[in-house]
Ligand SMILES: [Ca+2]
Ligand SMILES: [Ca+2]
C-alpha cells in the first residue's frame with residue numbers, strides 16, 4: 001500500500017504545482033496610500049490598498065511595487081511635468097542615463113505601458129514608470145547587459161476602486177479598465193533586438209472585478225476569465241477578486257517561464273491609443289515597418305490587472 005501511494009503522489013505533485021488555485025477577496029480594499037504620484041487636476045490618484053482574502057492572506061492592490069526605490073524611466077512623453085517629445089527625431093540618447101544590468105552591450109527600450117511598468121533586465125530592476133495611473137505617458141530606458149538578455153516586465157493596470165479593478169468611467173462607478181504593453185528594444189546601432197509579440201510569456205496574478213467566482217477557470221497554467229462579465233456597473237462592492245502569489249524569482253534568468261502561457265496580442269484600436277500622443281508621436285518606434293510591436297498582455301486585457309511578462313533574447 002505504501003508503495004502504491006508513493007507512486008500516486010509522484011504523479012500528482014507536478015500537476016498541483018502548475019495549477020495554483022486562486023485565492024479570493026470580496027469588495028473594496030482599505031486604502032494605505034492615497035497616491036504614489038500626483039499629476040494634478042483631471043487625473044486619477046494612484047492609490048494603493050490592502051485587502052485580506054478568505055484564507056487570511058493580506059494582498060496589496062493593485063500591486064506591491066518598487067515605486068520610488070529605483071530611478072524612474074526617462075520620458076518620451078509625460079504630461080505630468082516631464083518631457084513631451086513631438087517625435088522620435090527629438091530623442092537625445094546621450095542625455096538618457098545608462099542603467100547597469102551587469103554587462104557591456106548597450107540597448108535602448110522604448111515603452112508605452114497602460115498603466116504602470118517595472119523593467120527588470122537579467123534579474124536587476126533598472127527602471128520604473130513615474131506615472132502609475134493617468135495621464136498616459138511613454139518612456140525610454142538605456143541599459144547595458146550581456147546576452148542572453150532576459151527582459152522581465154511587471155505590468156499593472158491601475159485602479160480607482162481599490163481591490164475591484166475598476167474606475168468611475170463611461171457613466172458607471174465601477175467600469176473595468178484595460179491594460180496593455182507595447183515595447184521595442186534596439187541595440188546601440190538602432191537595430192531591433194526585440195519587440196513585444198506572442199513569443200513573450202505572460203501570466204496574471206490579480207483578476208478583478210468578478211461578479212461570479214465560478215466564471216474563472218484555472219487549468220494548469222491557464223487562468224481563464226474569458227467567461228466573466230466585463231460590464232461596468234453602478235455598484236460592484238459585492239464583487240470578488242482572484243489573487244495568486246507572485247514567485248519571488250519570477251524576474252530571474254533562471255526562472256522557468258515555459259510553464260506560463262504565451263502572451264496574447266492586441267491591436268492599437270483594441271487598446272485605444274489613437275488619441276494618446278504618448279503613443280502616436282512615436283508610431284515609427286511602436287509600429288515600425290518590418291518590426292511592428294504588438295500590444296501584449298495575459299489572456300484577458302480587461303480583467304487581468306497584475307500581469308508579469310518575460311522574454312529572453314539570445
Ligand atoms: Ca504610466
Ligand atoms: Ca488601464
Ligand SMILES: [Ca+2]
Pocket residue numbers: 182286287288292293294295
Ligand atoms: Ca504596433
Ligand SMILES: [Ca+2]
Pocket residue numbers: 157165166176177178179208301302303304305
Ligand atoms: Ca483592468
